[in-house]
Amino acid sequence: MRRLEQILIVIMKAMEYCASYILLPIIVVTVVTDVSLRFVFNAPLRWGIELNEFLLFPLFVLGLPQCCRTNGHIRMDLLASNMPPRLQGVFDACYALCGIFIFFLLARSSLEKFQFDFELDRVSDELSLPLWLPHLFLLALCCFLIFYFALRAVAGVLGRAEFSGPITVAKEN
Amino acid sequence: MDPITIGILAFLFLMALILVGIPIGFAMLTTASLGYMATGRPSFAETQLSLTFVNQGQNFILVAVPLYFLMGQLVQRTNIAQDLYECVYRWLGRLPGGIAISTVVACAGFGAVSGGAVTAIATIGPMAIPAMRKYKYDDALATGSIAAAGTLGILIPPSLVMVGYGILTETSIGALFIAGIVPGLLMTLAYAVTIAVRCRLNPSLGPLGERFELREKIASLSKVLPILLTFVIVVGGIYAGAFTPTEAAGIGVAALLVISLVMRRMSWRVLGASLLQSAQTSAMIFIILVGGYMMGKFIATTGLSQMIVDAILAGNFPPLVIILMITVAFIALGMVLDVWGMMILTVPFTLPIIIQLGYSPVWYGVYAVIMSELALITPPVGINVYVLAKVAPDVPLMKIFRGVAPFFIATLALVALIVFFPQIVMWLPGSAGMQ
Numbered sequence: 012m013r014r015l016e017q018i019l020i021v022i023m024k025a026m027e028y029c030a031s032y033i034l035l036p037i038i039v040v041t042v043v044t045d046v047s048l049r050f051v052f053n054a055p056l057r058w059g060i061e062l063n064e065f066l067l068f069p070l071f072v073l074g075l076p077q078c079c080r081t082n083g084h085i086r087m088d089l090l091a092s093n094m095p096p097r098l099q100g101v102f103d104a105c106y107a108l109c110g111i112f113i114f115f116l117l118a119r120s121s122l123e124k125f126q127f128d129f130e131l132d133r134v135s136d137e138l139s140l141p142l143w144l145p146h147l148f149l150l151a152l153c154c155f156l157i158f159y160f161a162l163r164a165v166a167g168v169l170g171r172a173e174f175s176g177p178i179t180v181a182k183e184n
Numbered sequence: 185m186d187p188i189t190i191g192i193l194a195f196l197f198l199m200a201l202i203l204v205g206i207p208i209g210f211a212m213l214t215t216a217s218l219g220y221m222a223t224g225r226p227s228f229a230e231t232q233l234s235l236t237f238v239n240q241g242q243n244f245i246l247v248a249v250p251l252y253f254l255m256g257q258l259v260q261r262t263n264i265a266q267d268l269y270e271c272v273y274r275w276l277g278r279l280p281g282g283i284a285i286s287t288v289v290a291c292a293g294f295g296a297v298s299g300g301a302v303t304a305i306a307t308i309g310p311m312a313i314p315a316m317r318k319y320k321y322d323d324a325l326a327t328g329s330i331a332a333a334g335t336l337g338i339l340i341p342p343s344l345v346m347v348g349y350g351i352l353t354e355t356s357i358g359a360l361f362i363a364g365i366v367p368g369l370l371m372t373l374a375y376a377v378t379i380a381v382r383c384r385l386n387p388s389l390g391p392l393g394e395r396f397e398l399r400e401k402i403a404s405l406s407k408v409l410p411i412l413l414t415f416v417i418v419v420g421g422i423y424a425g426a427f428t429p430t431e432a433a434g435i436g437v438a439a440l441l442v443i444s445l446v447m448r449r450m451s452w453r454v455l456g457a458s459l460l461q462s463a464q465t466s467a468m469i470f471i472i473l474v475g476g477y478m479m480g481k482f483i484a485t486t487g488l489s490q491m492i493v494d495a496i497l498a499g500n501f502p503p504l505v506i507i508l509m510i511t512v513a514f515i516a517l518g519m520v521l522d523v524w525g526m527m528i529l530t531v532p533f534t535l536p537i538i539i540q541l542g543y544s545p546v547w548y549g550v551y552a553v554i555m556s557e558l559a560l561i562t563p564p565v566g567i568n569v570y571v572l573a574k575v576a577p578d579v580p581l582m583k584i585f586r587g588v589a590p591f592f593i594a595t596l597a598l599v600a601l602i603v604f605f606p607q608i609v610m611w612l613p614g615s616a617g618m619q
Contacts, residue, residue: 031463032456035250042247042434046427060244068241070250074467083468084207085524089565091205102204109206109214113233116217120234145238 012166016173019159023076030073034066041066058137065135068145072152076159079110082175097170104167110160118153121146187223191486194219198479208525209468212475216482223485236478241470244430245357248347249473250466251433255342255418256298257458258440259411262449265307267407268293273315274396274404281383281390283319284329285376287312291330292372293408295337296415297436299344302560302571305334309575315393322389323579328587329379330575331568332595335557336375338523340368341419342433344469345523345553352476352531355545357429358422359618363546363609365419367554367602374594382590410443423616469524476528483532493536503541507603510534511555511596518559522567526556543606546618550609554599561588 045059056062078084091102128143135142163174194215201211213233220229240246259265269290276286287308294304309330316326338345341361350357383390396404418436421427427435444450483489496506510530517526531552538548560568563585573581602608 027460027463030467031460035254035459035463038247039251039254039434039437042251042431043438046431046435050426063247064242064244067244067247068238070463071241071246071467071470074463075471078464078467078471083464084209085468085472085522086205086207087202087520087522087525087565088205089520090203099205102206105201105204106206106210109201109210113210113213113217116230116233117237120230124234145242149234149238 012162012171012173015162019076019162019174020080022155023080026073027077030070034070034073038063038066038070061135061137061140065138065140065145069148072149075152076156079156079159080174100167100170102167103175104164107160107164107167111157111164114153114156114160118150118157121150121153125150185222187486188488188491190219190222191483191488194222194482194486195488202525207471208521208528209471209473209475212479212528213471216475216478219482219486232478232481236474236481240351240474240477243351245347245351245428246470246473248342248357248430248433249344249469250462251430251437252299252342252344252347253462253465254458255414255433255436255440256300256303257461258437258444258454259294259297260303260307261454261458262440262444262447264297264410264440264444264447264449265290265294265304266311268411269308269311271404271407273393274401277393278395279380280387280392281321281325281329281379282393283312283316283321284325284379284383284390286393287316287330288333288336288372288375288379291333292336292340292368293411295340295343295368297342297411297418297440298337299342299347300337302334302567304337305330305568305571305575308333309572313576316390319391319393320388321391322587323576324583324587325379325382325389326587327572327576327579327584328589328591329375331561331566331572331584331588332375332591334568334571335560335595336368336372338557338560339364339371339550339553341365341422342429342436343553345527345556346549347429348469348473348476348524349527349531349549349552351473352480352528353535353545353549355549356618359546359613359616360549361419361429362423362613362616362618363550364553366608366612367550367598370601370608371554371595371598374598375591378590378594410440410447413443414439425616472524472528476532479528480532489533489536492533493540496537497540503543504603506537506541510537511599514552514555515558515562518555518562520565521559522565523556523559526559527552544610546613547602547606547609551599551602554595554602558592558595561585561592 041059041063045056049055091099125143125146133142134140166173198211198215202208217229217233220232272289273286276282279285290308291304312330341364343364346360347357350360414436417439418432421432422429535548560566569584572584
């Protein structure tokens with residue numbers, strides 16, 4: 012189980028680095044270039060907003076697995092943190108089940124939408140980006156998260172500490 | 185089962201999930217999805233979940249979230265905030281409780297170029313605590329003033345909580361930002377006056393600080409320029425209609441990058457750490473925003489929010505009594521929830537009531553942000569107090585909470601002021617044609 016956890020951590024960190032060091036800088040550069048061109052040449056990037064909208068979604072969701080693993084999400088753990096470790100494990104398994112439920116629904120819907128957009132070969136207005144791409148991306152991410160949460164649920168029920176970082180009250184900027 | 189009963193059960197289920205420590209965003213997404221299923225539309229739950237996720241994830245306005253976080257990170261990691269503190273200290277340090285007042289003003293300045301609250305404490309706290317210790321400040325005053333001042337960041341624009349409120353309620357984020365300026369300044373003033381009055385009555389609480397020559401004071405003004413410049417570009421640009429709040433965030437990041445490069449404070453390490461932290465926090469905010477959005481829509485679908493509005497309005501309570509009830513509810517919720525949790529949980533229920541009473545959603549946004557600020561310093565889970573306890577580990581937690589109490593009262597006084605005089609909030613956005 013430890014070995015599997017290590018592999019998942021490497022993948023999660025790689026996702027997060029991709030969001031932080033590739034997507035976020037591109038978004039910053041695009042926004043600044045768009046505004047600058049608008050003011051200087053009265054000619055904004057026609058595709059600027061579209062590109063940013065396309066990149067924003069992966070930026071948000073690529074950070075999700077690592078945020079889940081490190082318990083970075085905002086929670087009210089006043090009660091849970093004062094419970095016996097065994098019960099905390101059960102609560103953690105409930106969290107994992109919620110995660111499985113949400114990402115299962117998302118995966119099903121993404122699969123349908125991916126098939127629909129792929130068959131019609133739909134593309135975006137300005138950059139002709141394939142509209143099925145976000146759905147395929149979300150589908151892959153959901154599968155990964157379902158796998159992760161399933162492992163976490165098992166670990167929680169067995170009272171093991173794998174797949175879950177230290178619990179924090181809240182993490183804010 | 186009728187939709188309203190499903191709505192009530194869903195709300196109770198949500199509370200149960202939150203109580204057992206499930207992240208608020210996940211709890212809301214699960215509850216809303218189950219709720220949609222219970223109303224007899226299982227495929228509708230899937231569609232709503234997917235639509236909310238993808239549409240909100242591709243909402244250009246939300247580009248502001250990682251960018252404002254990045255601004256805060258850059259200010260923190262390039263020591264620009266320290267410069268601000270040193271300048272303010274030179275000018276205000278000789279007032280009664282001057283170092284604490286300097287801390288309040290520095291936190292307000294920090295808030296003017298960042299979107300969050302906790303970073304301000306983590307940045308200003310380690311500078312202010314030793315300075316106050318050196319002059320034998322009362323521990324409760326010292327720590328309480330920093331914890332309370334840290335909340336100013338989410339009221340003074342740019343504010344991420346306002347971005348969240350704007351998206352949830354489809355209110356103009358630019359108008360919210362501009363509306364936050366006057367209350368933000370008033371709150372800064374209220375905190376400073378609270379410190380000055382207490383130290384005037386009991387000088388041992390906050391003795392006078394170091395004396396500086398006028399020449400030194402004037403020389404220090406140059407240190408405020410980076411923050412002033414960034415604030416003018418970002419908020420001035422929004423006020424003048426030159427940028428949208430999202431574009432202003434990008435320009436703010438660029439301005440800070442240029443400034444820190446010119447000041448030779450930028451390195452790959454600083455940039456990398458700032459980008460990483462911004463992306464991490466953005467993922468967290470995204471889930472809670474998506475959860476809140478979906479829960480809000482579900483509650484509206486069940487008719488529960490309308491039922492609450494009708495029930496309250498049927499009581500024929502005066503508007504002030506209703507505002508008082510909402511204020512009490514905010515204070516109670518602040519004991520167990522943080523800013524985002526409070527905002528996301530309360531707004532879907534309270535905003536329709538407020539609109540029925542004739543208040544503007546912009547006004548309510550500012551009111552709700554101020555009330556949510558209190559959650560940061562209300563026991564037992566005031567996150568600012570816990571962050572500060574890490575900065576000053578030898579000060580007991582209860583002492584910090586005691587030190588925060590006068591500022592809590594000052595905040596409530598400001599709330600009363602904007603309730604009785606809503607034009608305090610609405611004047612500036614009105615002058616910019618943003619109402």
